[in-house]
Amino acid sequence: MTTAPVMTVDAAIVAELEAIMNEPGSVLTGVSSRANRARVPAPFPLHRWAEHMPAVVVLPRTAEQVSEIIKLANRVKIPVVPRAGGTGLNDGAVPLRGGIMVDVKRMNQIHEVDLADRTVTVGPGINMLKLNEELKKYGVFYPDTPASYPCSLVGGRIACSGWSLLGSRFGHTRDLVVSFEIVLPTGEIIRVGDGGGKKVRKSSTGYHLKHLFMGHQGTLGIVTEATLELVPRPEAEFAAFFAFDDFGNAHRTVYGIVTSGIATLAGTVLFDEKKIEYLRRDDEAFIPMPPWVNSIVATALYGTKPEVREASKLLMDLGRKEGGRYTGDEMAVGDWASRHDRYANPLHGRLKDGTVAPMSWHCEDASLNWTVIPKVREEWTAIADRYIDKFGIFDNWGIYCYTNAAYKPWGDYLAEIDIGIWEEKLDDESWAGWVDFKSEIAKVSLKYGGSITACHGSTRAGDAELVSEEMGGGWDVMLKIKRTLDPNNIMNPGKQMLDQAYES
Amino acid sequence: MRRFVYMQQYVRPEATRVSDGVVIRLKHYEVDPELMGQQFDQQDMPAWDTLRIVDDRNDHLNWMHEHFADETLVAGQEAELDLGAGQPSGEPYPTLSEVSARHPKPILPY
Numbered sequence: 001m002t003t004a005p006v007m008t009v010d011a012a013i014v015a016e017l018e019a020i021m022n023e024p025g026s027v028l029t030g031v032s033s034r035a036n037r038a039r040v041p042a043p044f045p046l047h048r049w050a051e052h053m054p055a056v057v058v059l060p061r062t063a064e065q066v067s068e069i070i071k072l073a074n075r076v077k078i079p080v081v082p083r084a085g086g087t088g089l090n091d092g093a094v095p096l097r098g099g100i101m102v103d104v105k106r107m108n109q110i111h112e113v114d115l116a117d118r119t120v121t122v123g124p125g126i127n128m129l130k131l132n133e134e135l136k137k138y139g140v141f142y143p144d145t146p147a148s149y150p151c152s153l154v155g156g157r158i159a160c161s162g163w164s165l166l167g168s169r170f171g172h173t174r175d176l177v178v179s180f181e182i183v184l185p186t187g188e189i190i191r192v193g194d195g196g197g198k199k200v201r202k203s204s205t206g207y208h209l210k211h212l213f214m215g216h217q218g219t220l221g222i223v224t225e226a227t228l229e230l231v232p233r234p235e236a237e238f239a240a241f242f243a244f245d246d247f248g249n250a251h252r253t254v255y256g257i258v259t260s261g262i263a264t265l266a267g268t269v270l271f272d273e274k275k276i277e278y279l280r281r282d283d284e285a286f287i288p289m290p291p292w293v294n295s296i297v298a299t300a301l302y303g304t305k306p307e308v309r310e311a312s313k314l315l316m317d318l319g320r321k322e323g324g325r326y327t328g329d330e331m332a333v334g335d336w337a338s339r340h341d342r343y344a345n346p347l348h349g350r351l352k353d354g355t356v357a358p359m360s361w362h363c364e365d366a367s368l369n370w371t372v373i374p375k376v377r378e379e380w381t382a383i384a385d386r387y388i389d390k391f392g393i394f395d396n397w398g399i400y401c402y403t404n405a406a407y408k409p410w411g412d413y414l415a416e417i418d419i420g421i422w423e424e425k426l427d428d429e430s431w432a433g434w435v436d437f438k439s440e441i442a443k444v445s446l447k448y449g450g451s452i453t454a455c456h457g458s459t460r461a462g463d464a465e466l467v468s469e470e471m472g473g474g475w476d477v478m479l480k481i482k483r484t485l486d487p488n489n490i491m492n493p494g495k496q497m498l499d500q501a502y503e504s
Numbered sequence: 505m506r507r508f509v510y511m512q513q514y515v516r517p518e519a520t521r522v523s524d525g526v527v528i529r530l531k532h533y534e535v536d537p538e539l540m541g542q543q544f545d546q547q548d549m550p551a552w553d554t555l556r557i558v559d560d561r562n563d564h565l566n567w568m569h570e571h572f573a574d575e576t577l578v579a580g581q582e583a584e585l586d587l588g589a590g591q592p593s594g595e596p597y598p599t600l601s602e603v604s605a606r607h608p609k610p611i612l613p614y
């Protein structure tokens with residue numbers, strides 16, 4: 001049993017939604033309102049846009065409204081898809097079966113700043129940039145800083161279990177969200193944390209439900225409020241980039257830096273040869289590197305000024321230890337800033353003959369241990385070459401590996417291979433080719449003991465089929481949880497093969 | 505008031521080639537125009553608009569720093585790229601065990 005697609009809703013349902021919302025302009029049925037909320041920046045089958053339109057869009061302001069919408073959806077069996085900033089890099093916010101889209105952007109209030117117990121409580125529709133602009137006046141900071149910092153929203157961060165550029169110092173979304181309120185797929189409103197206690201960070205009461213509802217991609221309910229960590233605003237930042245002629249030396253340099261014990265180390269990024277080639281030819285943050293450079297290690301410190309100043313000296317030595325060359329102050333400052341805002345990724349790539357074609361960006365992410373990065377890199381690059389040759393609409397924009405563990409910089413890495421796709425050329429055959437491409441990349445991550453996604457989620461075709469393999473025995477538990485909490489398969493149906501929960 | 509002089513705005517200044525597929529013009533990098541035009545044309549923009557976009561991007565990056573810390577420190581050292589690659593230390597580093605990392609034996613450092 002699965003939820004059937006609902007591509008249009010009748011006037012009676014619209015009237016019920018309007019009664020729940022009770023605000024002009026908060027129930028949208030127009031084509032442009034729906035079409036604009038159909039896609040996300042990840043590759044999208046443009047030729048099948050109509051299949052992904054929500055039937056109706058609602059813009060609630062309260063948890064009670066969200067609860068009423070969900071109860072209605074259960075009664076009439078209409079799918080519900082939550083959407084926050086719409087920046088997700090898989091298709092989490094793309095409706096697979098139409099239905100009601102719950103756009104949380106109007107739930108963007110700051111409810112409370114608590115400087116005594118160091119939390120801020122917000123609606124799910126606020127973004128980190130706006131939040132931190134407000135927090136600055138109190139000398140505190142919410143350090144969830146993805147490369148989509150200016151445009152992704154707290155609700156989406158929770159539903160994707162996001163990764164933060166400064167996570168090795170301050171933690172990632174799951175570490176930074178102390179507790180949150182969620183409307184369950186049957187309409188009940190609950191609050192989840194480690195245990196109870198809205199502002200309690202560590203508890204061993206009951207099950208740790210916060211983690212169950214972290215990264216669920218809108219398949220287990222809608223987050224309506226979150227209580228977030230506040231850290232002292234860093235006095236100083238320091239970034240440095242080192243260039244190498246050999247990927248192995250760069251890879252070893254990362255190891256040296258992350259195991260050095262520098263407490264202010266917030267993140268380290270490794271760029272591979274294809275990434276350097278791409279930065280040389282197309283990236284907005286063009287880096288005029290000499291031809292001998294084929295990899296880069298970027299790294300940054302955050303903390304009090306004396307701490308950062310001292311640690312920076314050690315970092316400069318570690319960056320050079322395996323043959324790295326400092327790339328200069330200008331790049332350190334300019335390029336590090338642009339890491340917080342990758343929306344400037346170009347909208348073009350290259351065909352095999354070097355000519356420019358309009359392309360959009362796909363970022364395939366994985367969590368990988370440090371030891372396997374060189375092997376995975378080789379295999380991912382070989383896969384990309386094959387698909388570029390075969391279809392002529394893809395371009396390899398290279399690999400980044402970022403420190404991935406919370407509060408400690410070693411062990412595993414968010415590895416991503418960026419692929420340009422000439423979306424306008426997509427048809428059923430090349431879309432299927434694209435899905436196979438993705439799937440091959442994800443299989444390599446599994447082969448090397450990694451996870452197929454560090455922060456984007458695994459809802460897309462190509463990844464979704466592999467979730468059960470990665471989860472092993474846990475997959476059955478997931479299915480039982482899904483069916484118990486969402487008996488009518490209302491919440492974001494069709495994602496992650498969770499329809500299997502309803503098969504018997 | 506500044507006058508809009510068509511020639512100044514629409515006759516593009518000479519570009520300097522910086523690498524195989526890239527030139528620099530109006531303070532910013534540009535894909536070599538030779539490589540454009542087959543799939544889609546290069547946009548025809550007045551100079552002031554190109555400069556505005558470049559300047560805005562730089563302002564934006566400076567503004568971005570202010571979000572994360574009160575002060576941005578730098579090493580205050582020259583770029584070393586003209587020196588070519590440096591010498592690696594030759595110290596041993598841990599390597600991947602031959603056994604699949606999926607059910608790995610412990611990987612010991614060194």
Ligand SMILES: Cc1cc2nc3c(=O)[nH]c(=O)nc-3n(C[C@H](O)[C@H](O)[C@H](O)COP(=O)(O)OP(=O)(O)OC[C@H]3O[C@@H](n4cnc5c(N)ncnc54)[C@H](O)[C@@H]3O)c2cc1C
Pocket residue numbers: 040041081082083084085086087088089091092093094104124145146147148151152153154155156157158159160161162163164165216217218219221222223224341342343455456492
């Ligand atoms: C340029 C760029 C750079 C990026 N860099 C990073 C990065 O560094 N780190 C990182 O982690 N991600 C990154 N991303 C991916 C993306 O920004 C994150 O996944 C982000 O968490 C998505 O948030 P959003 O608000 O846009 O959510 P959306 O895309 O709107 O939604 C994402 C998922 O969350 C669900 N959802 C949304 N709101 C709610 C809610 N209130 N309750 C329940 N479910 C909900 C949706 O149904 C969907 O499944 C980047 C994306 C871009 C475009």
